[in-house]
Amino acid sequence: AQSVAQPEDQVNVAEGNPLTVKCTYSVSGNPYLFWYVQYPNRGLQFLLKYITGDNLVKGSYGFEAEFNKSQTSFHLKKPSALVSDSALYFCAVRDLTGGGNKLTFGTGTQLKVEL
Amino acid sequence: DAGVIQSPRHEVTEMGQEVTLRCKPISGHDYLFWYRQTMMQGLELLAYFRNRAPLDDSGMPKDRFSAEMPDATLATLKIQPSEPRDSAVYFCASSRTQNEKLFFGSGTQLSVL
Numbered sequence: 001a002q003s004v005a006q007p008e009d010q011v012n013v014a015e016g017n018p019l020t021v022k023c024t025y026s027v028s029g030n031p032y033l034f035w036y037v038q039y040p041n042r043g044l045q046f047l048l049k050y051i052t053g054d055n056l057v058k059g060s061y062g063f064e065a066e067f068n069k070s071q072t073s074f075h076l077k078k079p080s081a082l083v084s085d086s087a088l089y090f091c092a093v094r095d096l097t098g099g100g101n102k103l104t105f106g107t108g109t110q111l112k113v114e115l
Numbered sequence: 116d117a118g119v120i121q122s123p124r125h126e127v128t129e130m131g132q133e134v135t136l137r138c139k140p141i142s143g144h145d146y147l148f149w150y151r152q153t154m155m156q157g158l159e160l161l162a163y164f165r166n167r168a169p170l171d172d173s174g175m176p177k178d179r180f181s182a183e184m185p186d187a188t189l190a191t192l193k194i195q196p197s198e199p200r201d202s203a204v205y206f207c208a209s210s211r212t213q214n215e216k217l218f219f220g221s222g223t224q225l226s227v228l
Contacts, residue, residue: 032214034216036217036219041221041222042221042222043119043206043208043219043220043221043222044206044208044217044219045219046216046217046218049216051214090158102160102163102171103148103160103217104160105150105157105158106157107157108157108158
């Protein structure tokens with residue numbers, strides 16, 4: 001079975017400061033990892049993905065994520081947060097080896113960026 | 116492309132009534148997914164299709180939920196009879212292949228009174 005954990009329900013950060021939203025995963029095979037963002041009353045939007053290659057993945061809106069196989073983590077980061085980054089962030093995983101097409105989402109982390 | 120289109124945006128109904136949610140996937144996308152979002156459970160996968168054929172609907176309550184794709188431009192999720200615990204936001208998403216990102220619709224907010 002595959003699963004994702006987002007240990008923080010909410011993350012608060014001041015505008016201009018770096019931000020990190022944490023994600024750990026569990027799969028039996030090789031992971032295929034995503035980050036999505038959800039703004040109020042909207043569907044989820046794709047930010048970035050990791051399937052193979054460089055452990056540091058760059059995505060939309062200046063976000064990046066670092067894949068760490070030994071720690072089974074895929075934390076989302078941004079060097080300088082903006083108020084407009086405030087939203088709900090979801091980590092998701094699919095097991096590439098035997099997981100079918102199912103994408104399992106975490107419970108989400110509410111990011112609040114304040115002036 | 117207009118993206119994934121869901122209708123209606125909001126649906127309020129009474130317990131016991133039939134509810135039909137509709138989704139138009141992005142043209143050329145082979146995969147279609149139905150998700151349900153609640154505060155308690157987060158995002159749950161209800162069912163998904165490949166080339167209109169159902170691949171997995173193990174996330175759906177079988178006795179009351181049914182999902183179909185009558186053609187490549189329309190997917191439906193029916194709830195009959197509806198219950199208050201079905202109140203949630205239902206999202207449809209599509210992707211071109213199994214390894215590509217999902218494109219989500221704006222969702223249907225369902226309230227069952």
